[in-house]
Amino acid sequence: MTVKLDFEECLKDSPRFRAEIEVVQNDVSELETRLDKLVKQCQAMLEAGRVYCQTSKSFVSGLRELGHQLSTDSMMEECLDKFSKKLSVIFDAQGEVIETIQKSVRTKLQTFVKEDVRKFKDVRKEFERSSETLEGALARNAQAPRGKLHEVEEATNALLNARKSFRSGALDYVLEINVFEAKKKADILFAMLSLLESQAQFFQQGHQSLSELDQYCQKLNEEHTQFVLNSAREKRDMEQRHAAIKKKDMSYDESILDFNADAANGIAMDGYLYKRASNAFKTWSRRWFSIQKNQLVYQKKFKDQPTVVVEDLRLCTVKPSAENERRFCFEVVSPSKCCLLQADSEREQQAWITAVQNSIASAFQERREDAHSxxxxxxxxxxxxxxxxxxxxxxxxxxxxxxxxxxxxxxxxxxxxxxxxxxxxxxxxxxxxxxxxxxxxxxxxxxxxxxxxxxxxxxxxxxxxxxxxxxxxxxxxxxxxxxxxxxxxxxxxxxxxxxxxxxxxxxxxxxEKKFIQKLPETGKSNLVRRSSARRTRATTQDRNAQRPPLKPKPTRATLPRLTGLSPSDILKNNSSAHKDWEEDEEEDLSGLHPGALLYRSAALQNFPVMADALAHGADVNWVNVGEDSSTPLIQAVSVNALAACEFLLQNGANVNQADSNGRGPLHHATILGHTGLVCLFLKRGADYNARDKNDKDPITIAVDNANADIVTLLRIAKMNKEMREMDGAFGQSGDETYQDIFRDFSHMASNNPEKLRRRSADPKP
Known part of the structure; x- marks a missing residue:
């Protein structure tokens, strides 16, 4: 005999379990209705002997209805169908039934309804009461503010007690359901067999009709005996399993979470999460979430159509959220929206974050062969x-x-x-x-x-x-x-x-940076060459024009050092820096502080040294007080080093950090006429309204220098921002014209920088 509900599933308390519980409750309710009706019909036979035949037909009709209700069990359906047909023949010929026989049927069924069904209802009420208590405890636990420890402790203890009570009640309820299902067949069959055996003894006229069912009844008797034995054995086994599971600690607060990307049903992971609504009220609702088919979906009830949160996991990322007052929150961020979710504990929070990350990796792995070539x-x-x-x-x-x-x-x-x-x-x-x-x-x-x-x-x-x-x-x-x-x-x-x-x-x-080399000590040589990667690139690519030689500015003589070289040594190095760096001219940068090393290598466009300085903890926004509070980003601007500027920006350089003259990278790029850098800084959020100590913003400087391209870029960026502000909260990131212009300037700055040296005598409109 198959177990109706599994004990493990009730501990998980999933929508599937709730749906199965609802089906069982409906079946029991309908079964109770049918049995009550059958008992009343039997009673009517005893009370109305004069209308016995008519009442018997109604009883047979009730048997047929019961067979339809048990249509999922072919054996029970066949049994009731055959019995009802034979009884119909007998009742047509016989108008009286022995009262004792009918009492046996009525008593058995009535006892089943009053005792077994009532016990089932009592256990169900206890389960529903503990379920409501758990829902309230979960809500109070989720609402407990992280800053109030006493409220958090009270909510946590209440949740532990409620969960323990609920799981105990759920196990009892599942046990009662399984026992009820096993006993139902035995009791109904017993009542029917008692009725038919009595009918065969007392109805001579129906003997021939009933004798045709002798073999079938014999088979049912054997099956009934086996049902009784199986029911007793399964009841014992289920009680033992129930007792063993109940001995376990049910006070733990984590659900049973298990990520399985190869699950047969396609669901990699599922469980309850709180979801914050995107409306103005920002309400929180508890929903059943699952990861399936490279999507994150949720549903309120098992039969509800899942709501898709993320269409494609490859386009999203996940991270913990500490900005919200509620605990155990994390965000699933996609290009179109950001979904804020909350788990019931820190362990569940980490499990969900790991599951989403693994699902993202699995989604990309599935497409790897298609996109590999x-x-x-x-x-x-x-x-x-x-x-x-x-x-x-x-x-x-x-x-x-x-x-x-x-x-x-x-x-x-x-x-x-x-x-x-x-x-x-x-x-x-x-x-x-x-x-x-x-x-x-x-x-x-x-x-x-x-x-x-x-x-x-x-x-x-x-x-x-x-x-x-x-x-x-x-x-x-x-x-x-x-x-x-x-x-x-x-x-x-x-x-x-x-x-x-x-x-x-x-x-x-x-x-942890366990494998990097320590900075060189005082007096040790550390000759820095121009990037070998750039030399390789220059020889392997077919270009019409080579990069001009890099000539470091001779005035950078006030770099702070850990030890060693004096300012005169640096001036000496700078005086020799006018040689062509394409010929592997070397400069001694030994002993420099990581920030100063980044500062110097940014002007030399030496990317390995820049990366080395950052690896050793250099501040990407390091300020050289001796040179007007200049930064590595401003140094890269001074030599029109587009890639060096991008490298610093990608590593956290502040695009709006100004020097002692109030000039930021955008000011310097405008003054020097580096159109490509102006385009880059505007795309990275540079402030085109910032004014230096002379009260000049980049637009004024570009107009004074008669640089038409830079004036165009600055004015388009300003106009685009004003249009977005007029559109309000739903403003776009930029229209197609704005994006096309900046894309064209980016391509020219990277591939054809000579095209950006155009100047106009009067750029004013």
Whole structure:
């Protein structure tokens, strides 16, 4: 005999369990109605002997209805159908039934209704009472403010007691349901068999008709005996299992959560979460959430159509939320919206965050083979560009393919930077490295202050980002972050290593920085050359014009040092810096403070040294008081280093930090006429209304310098912001014209900078 409800499912208290409970309750209610009706009909036979035949037909009709109600059980349906037909023949011929026989039927069924059904109802009421108590305790626990510890403690204790009481009641209820289902067949069959056996003895005229059922009745007797034995054995087993489960500690506050990406029903994980509404009231509602088919969905009842929260998990990210007053909150952020959710405990919060992250990785893994080939990647990039308002189809495809080929061509970029898996499809844009799908998920979990992850096949890449990626590469970064790998006993993971090993390695490498080389001591030589990656790129690409030689400014003589070199030494170095850096001219930067090292290398456009300085804790917004409070970003502006500026911005440089003259990077780029940098800073949120000590904003400076391109960019950016402010909260990020103009300037600044040297005698309208 099959168990009606499982004990484990009742502890989970899922919508499926609630739905099954509702079905059982409806069945019992309907069964009670049918049995009550049958008992009354039997009583009517005893009280109205004169109308016995008519009442008997009604009774037979009741048997047929009971058979229909038990149609899910073919044996019971067949039994009741055959009995009702035979009884109908007998009742047509016989108008009287022995009262004692009918009493046996009435008494058995009436006892079942009054005792078993009533006991079932009592247990159900206790279950519903504990369920309501649990709902109230969950609500109070969720509403408890994190700052009031006594309220939190009271709510937690109340929740523990309510959950313990509920699970105890649920187990009792499931046991009663299973016992009731097992006993139901035995009691009904017993009543029917008693009736038919008595009928055979006392009705001579119906003997021939009933004798046809002898074999069938014999079979039913055997089955009934087996039912009784099975029912007793199963009752004993269920009581033992019930007692064993009840001995377990049911005061724990975590639900049974288990992430399974390969689940047969397609549901990777499910459970209850609180969801904050997006309306003005910001109300919280408890819903049953599940991860299925690469989507995050929820529903209130089991039969409800699931509501989709995230259409495609590949387009979202998940992170804890500490800004809300409620505890255990986390956010699922997608391009279209942000959904704030709350778990019942910290463990459940972390379990859901991990499950969503694993689902994101699984979703990308499913599409990996389709997007693995260079042709597929180029198509993805070109289609993304077109959807965002890009240029012609041919131009976008050529640029996308060329960009991906450039990034892959950099030394070491054809294997994952951290585990060595070939054909990486992801990149960290602030580190300048390529990653596999597993390592990219781990990098994403570190946070954007450590690593900003992008897809090489699904995201659109701006030209300055491509230029930055080509300046660094896996080999360069690994020489920095794995400089002491031979001295450490930790083994670097390989492609087939477990995810836990990879995560431990990546955290040790980028967060704890266990493998970087210590800064050079005083007196030791540290000759810095121009980026070898840029030399390689210059020789492998077909360009019409080479980058002009870098001539560091000779006035930077006040860099603070940890030890060693004097200002006169730096001036001496600066006097020799007018030589062509393409010929590997060297400059001694030994002993520099990390911030000063970043400052100096930004002016020299030496990306490995910049990355090394950041790895050693350099402040990306470090201020050189001796040079008008200039910053590394302003130094990169002074030599028109587009990729260096992008590198600093991606690593957290403040685009609006001004020097002692009140001039920020946008002011300096405007004064020097670096149109590409002006375009970059405006895209990164630079303030075009900021004024320097001479009370001049960038627009005024551009007009004074007669730079038509910069004036155009600044005025378009200002006009676009004003239009967005007029549109209010629903304003767009920029119209197509604005985006097209800035995209064109970005492409020219990265690929054809000579086109941005145009000047006009009168740019004023």
């Amino acid at each position: 260079p042709r597929s990647r180029c198509t993805s990039v070109s289609m993304s560009s077109l959807e965002k308002g890009g240029g012609g189809i041919g131009d976008q495809e050529n640029e996308g393919c060329k960009a991906l080929e450039e990034i892959q061509a950099i030394s070491g970029n054809k294997q994952c930077c951290d585990c060595g898996e070939p054909g990486p499809d992801w990149a960290s844009i602030n580190l300048g490295i390529t990653l596999c799908i597993v390592c990219s998920g781990i990098h994403r979990s570190l946070g954007v202050h450590f690593s900003k992850v992008r897809s090489l096949t699904l995201d659109t890449w701006e030209p300055e980002l491509i230029k930055l990626m080509c300046e660094l590469g896996n080999s360069v970064i690994n020489r920095i972050y794995e400089a002491r790998i031979d001295e450490i006993t930790i083994k670097k993971p390989h492609p087939s290593s477990p995810r836990g090993d990879k995560e431990s390695w990546i955290r040790s490498k980028y967060v």
